[in-house]
Amino acid sequence: MSCEACTHAQLQGYGIANEVFSFTFRDLGFEVQWCIGAVMRYIVDERKTPDTLMLENILPWLERVEIVAEHIWHVPADLPIIVVTMKDGSSVVIDGNHRVARALAEGRESIKAFFLTETEVEPFAVRYELT
Numbered sequence: 001m002s003c004e005a006c007t008h009a010q011l012q013g014y015g016i017a018n019e020v021f022s023f024t025f026r027d028l029g030f031e032v033q034w035c036i037g038a039v040m041r042y043i044v045d046e047r048k049t050p051d052t053l054m055l056e057n058i059l060p061w062l063e064r065v066e067i068v069a070e071h072i073w074h075v076p077a078d079l080p081i082i083v084v085t086m087k088d089g090s091s092v093v094i095d096g097n098h099r100v101a102r103a104l105a106e107g108r109e110s111i112k113a114f115f116l117t118e119t120e121v122e123p124f125a126v127r128y129e130l131t
Ligand SMILES: [Zn+2]
Pocket: 001, 002, 003, 004, 005, 006, 007, 070, 071, 072, 074
């Protein structure tokens, strides 16, 4: 099964080196683009292990991203997501937003996640000031 979001993900190179997640922090005046492939390589190289993320803790973030309702059923439920903890303490899901939405829809309370800090992933991110 697939949808427009699947097609978009494929065009973006989902799961391969050039996949990028962008988010505009309008309130903070900048946009960040993370190279997901490079972050994934870092996770493997550093032998990071996933932890448990309680879904209630990520709800504020999920309200800020666009979720394609039908697409949540097209993503792998058990692949750990990637959460970046920003310097202000907020959490950003740079990979796996639809997996989070799916877990919520399935009534789960938690999901497996790799937790990284903003500083840690700075080498794999580009930041643009908004003008
Ligand atoms: Zn889809």
